Amino acid sequence: MEQKMLEKYAHLLVHAGLNVQKDQEVIISASVEQYPFVELLTKTCYEAGAKEVRVEWSFAKKRLLDYTYASAETLGQVKPWEEAKMAQQAEDCPAMLHIMSDGPDAMNGMDAEKFATVTQARQKVMKPYRSKMDGKYQWLIAAVPSPEWAKKVFPTLGEDEAVEALWREIMRTCYVTEDNDPVTARQAHDRYTMAKADWLTKQGFASLRYHSANGTDFTVELIPGATWCAAGETNSTNGAFYVPNMPTEEVFTSPMAGRCEGTLVSTKPLSYNGQMVENFSVTFRDGKAVSCQAEVGQAVLEKIISMDEHACMLGEVALVAKESPINQSGLLFYNTLFDENAACHVALGRGFKEILPDGAQLTVEEAEQRGINDSIVHVDFMVGSDDLSIVGVKPDGTEVPVFVNGTWATA
Numbered sequence: 379m380e381q382k383m384l385e386k387y388a389h390l391l392v393h394a395g396l397n398v399q400k401d402q403e404v405i406i407s408a409s410v411e412q413y414p415f416v417e418l419l420t421k422t423c424y425e426a427g428a429k430e431v432r433v434e435w436s437f438a439k440k441r442l443l444d445y446t447y448a449s450a451e452t453l454g455q456v457k458p459w460e461e462a463k464m465a466q467q468a469e470d471c472p473a474m475l476h477i478m479s480d481g482p483d484a485m486n487g488m489d490a491e492k493f494a495t496v497t498q499a500r501q502k503v504m505k506p507y508r509s510k511m512d513g514k515y516q517w518l519i520a521a522v523p524s525p526e527w528a529k530k531v532f533p534t535l536g537e538d539e540a541v542e543a544l545w546r547e548i549m550r551t552c553y554v555t556e557d558n559d560p561v562t563a564r565q566a567h568d569r570y571t572m573a574k575a576d577w578l579t580k581q582g583f584a585s586l587r588y589h590s591a592n593g594t595d596f597t598v599e600l601i602p603g604a605t606w607c608a609a610g611e612t613n614s615t616n617g618a619f620y621v622p623n624m625p626t627e628e629v630f631t632s633p634m635a636g637r638c639e640g641t642l643v644s645t646k647p648l649s650y651n652g653q654m655v656e657n658f659s660v661t662f663r664d665g666k667a668v669s670c671q672a673e674v675g676q677a678v679l680e681k682i683i684s685m686d687e688h689a690c691m692l693g694e695v696a697l698v699a700k701e702s703p704i705n706q707s708g709l710l711f712y713n714t715l716f717d718e719n720a721a722c723h724v725a726l727g728r729g730f731k732e733i734l735p736d737g738a739q740l741t742v743e744e745a746e747q748r749g750i751n752d753s754i755v756h757v758d759f760m761v762g763s764d765d766l767s768i769v770g771v772k773p774d775g776t777e778v779p780v781f782v783n784g785t786w787a788t789a
């Protein structure tokens with residue numbers, strides 16, 4: 379990818395995405411393989427006024443070795459210095475930019491059981507700090523292609539061509555072109571999805587009813603007074619508006635935990651920590667996933683659903699029109715950041731307390747009492763199809779079409 383385009387992309391991430399403020403601390407996390415782009419990002423953050431930019435490097439191949447040789451007990455242990463660092467971070471609330479680049483197979487061969495044990499042990503210590511930081515810092519997840527990931531998306535191309543092709547898709551789906559100002563383009567699109575979110579919030583639907591020829595037949599209740607979100611959020615400590623995912627097309631909320639019924643049929647494969655789940659359906663009774671069928675990855679799907687007590691309940695419902703550039707590309711990116719922005723989806727597990735008007739002030743327990751699911755997992759899967767219809771039902775029973783044939787019922 380040409381340097382000029384990379385600079386535009388870095389500019390987009392730092393300004394329209396993370397929105398780095400003067401004298402703010404920034405933490406970038408990225409794979410060691412992405413050091414040239416991280417250098418560019420670091421420079422762009424400093425130019426935007428960052429006080430200090432720190433980088434936390436990772437390396438999937440090393441992580442896989444950890445899971446092969448070290449015990450679950452060792453890996454699950456949070457050392458005092460790690461906890462102190464996390465406590466400091468929860469105090470300082472630095473802006474966090476996560477660069478995602480690993481291919482979906484990066485952790486192939488990892489013991490799913492061990493991963494679940496380690497995740498649970500670490501979360502037990504880390505979660506209070508994460509909860510404390512919720513809504514108080516700017517964050518962004520964005521992508522840079524690695525050869526492995528690019529080859530997965532474009533298996534017939536050579537390595538260099540595949541990386542170039544994936545870069546082009548990242549630029550296109552993030553609205554970065556040769557001759558535009560990507561920040562302006564991004565903001566125009568964000569206004570559109572945020573208007574949709576406002577409309578949904580004002581409708582005050584009690585429930586949404588999904589229907590599709592593939593077998594999806596599902597009803598989910600919504601939380602009274604909850605808001606729908608799109609594109610960006612505001613950091614409650616400094617008022618900075620940031621866009622936490624790039625690309626982003628979705629309009630989403632957290633549904634009432636434990637209140638849904640019926641079957642959702644997946645329309646795209648799910649890549650979970652490098653493991654694939656394909657052609658699957660999940661059936662809910664009394665708000666809980668009671669059964670699932672997958673042609674590929676049945677065990678992985680069952681593991682996700684049983685990760686903890688509330689992983690079987692929904693934490694998110696999201697609406698994405700079929701015109702989304704990610705869907706239009708016809709590609710499977712094997713990466714939730716992209717694939718979840720291709721189609722309507724739901725997420726098993728953790729919900730977002732920020733969708734409650736007073737959410738930022740609530741503890742996780744208080745939010746849970748109001749219907750926001752809490753879990754150590756948050757796993758999205760796609761249910762949007764070209765014929766998906768979604769009907770909004772108001773508390774008085776009035777029905778309003780929300781989605782018709784896979785897209786917004788009204789422009």
Ligand code: ZN
Pocket residue numbers: 628630694696718723725758
């Ligand atoms: Zn989502």
